[in-house]
Amino acid sequence: MFKKVLVANRGEIALRIVRALRDLDIASVAVYSDVDRQSQHVRYADEAHFIGPADARESYLNGDRIISVAKACGADAVHPGYGFLAENADFAEAVARAGLTFIGPSPESMRMLGDKIAARKLAMEAGLPVVPGSPEIGSMPEAVALATRIGFPVMVKAAAGGGGRGIRMVESADEFEDAAARAMQEAQVAFGNPALYIEKHLSPVRHIEVQIIADQFGNIVPIGERECSIQRRHQKLIEECPSVVVSPELRRSLGRHAVRLARAANYHNVGTVEFLLLADGSYYFLEMNTRLQVEHPVTELMTGTDLVKDQIVVAAGQELPYDETELLMRGWAIECRIVAEDPFNNFLPSVGRVVLAREPAGPGIRVESALYDGIEVTPFYDSLLAKVTAWGRNREGARQRMKRALAEFRVVGVATNIPYLQQILDLPDFIEGTFDTGFLDRHQVAVEEHFASQEEAAQIAALLLVTGGEPEEGHLTNGHRNGNGYARPANDWRERMTGLAAARGMGRWPKSI
């Protein structure tokens, strides 16, 4: 097993990995940019190293710098998390060349599956149903003819695409050339690879994905599906495990196909095979993500696995500790992504200082977050602030708990999408589980109710604060008491008697001090 692992990421996922490493008794090494000096992933790690300025290209995407830090501090492996370098086969190769282990699949598997055109070919050879489409498009006239044969509308996609970039829907032949040219340019800028391919635009569809994990002995286990149809502009917002429309037979069939593809790619570590599911129950392979997914907690809550821990274990060359029959599938899990975007202002990214952050807790709630009072949300990285996952004995139980958790979440200082998530959770079609990937296009943000009562409460609070005898700035006293005020207990007797300041209930951390 590894002795020390470097976490090449930031934010909530870096913290998630640091926690898994602590559970495994492996020393963790955090890396941080200029603006992340005080981050939780830094504070909770055993060791932390500065790697550069805020601009990710010079810090979290700077593979050479990260590898040299890993070597200098004596780490034996690098965990890339997701985003940044997670799907960069060259980085994985460089890590191996430096004598370290990359916690993820082999660079060969990453290349094969990361190129969407190659992945489609591999999936077809492995016997998976694939969305009707094309190989790499050559000349424009040829591509238009191909798109016409497939039938409009079609999707034009970047071979190197991901995260919703380099994708365009084209409705008709005369729009094609223009859209393809723009997608090509976008792909060139974003991924350095202009190659495009065409897929038929299927609608309505659900986005269903299968989690797999594989060790280096050829054991490949499918760990259930995730329902990820609630998306806004190809960005997932709410994910569930399981899916209301996946029967045990369909689950087995999807799982078998996912395993077949993984085997064809000689895959090890965690991965996700994405499918489009049609209303008639037929499905098509979309792509495979060769990394941990943002939405992995729903699978973990449902199956009792710890995917981050397990991927470290298999990367260290150990055998998978379970097979498919040993997995429990219990209840229902729903995840909501909390992002710093203002749903009432066209989802504009919101930056600034979070003056107050209070995360929800309570039965069935798990929070992945790197928020703290005073954190600066900067424009340098993506807008994901936190993920809330709710577990319940059934879907409705999970939904109710999620509603409670979102209502308890306090983020003051930056706008978040929490009010929008609350609206979605209350939509009748969501409650019934009747939706497809176009759901959020049909359900835009609604004007908020309760404005008048909220404003009156705010007015009363302002009045009480101002008239409560509090000075305009500086030290605040308690204002208007609620009629049953009590004196604060004097706490300084302890200090007088023992010479020790009042006890603080802090865990002893890090362990070495």
Added chain:
Amino acid sequence: MAQKYLIRRGEDREATFELRQEGGITLVRREDSDEWKVVGLERVGDSGLYLLMIDNRPTEIYLERRRGGADVTIGRHTFSYDVGPWRPAGRRAKAGAPPSGLVRIAAPMTGSIVEVRCAPGDVVVSGQVLLVMESMKMNNELRSPADGTVEAVPVVAGARVKANELLVSLRTI
């Protein structure tokens, strides 16, 4: 004995509240309502988080005291209120009227000037956009607070300005 207060938000949104103490209990009534509500406000720990009680119903609310009022965050809304003793409408209108003479229009925050839409000598009306400023990747229009004549515009488009830096001086009528 009830005290009357005026709570203002922006130019034209205002409400009048009455406040009285009775045996250690605080009661509040909106002027247009018959209903007195038992209220209480306590700070939670040392943060800006407060517990507001209205008729025994708890609400978490985030408050920041500032000169003449408070900024209040409830749910997704942040309201900026001026709170002061109530005065009869006639006197208030007078007190609230823009001052005549030279008015200084300063940058509300650090940013850069996107567009200047006025020049010295221009006659402008209240509410007219004088310039557009960009801050945190957002464009903000700065409007004239009153009718008047532009005296000076010491900035040009593209200039970086600090918070409170003079942008336009205006001679009001």
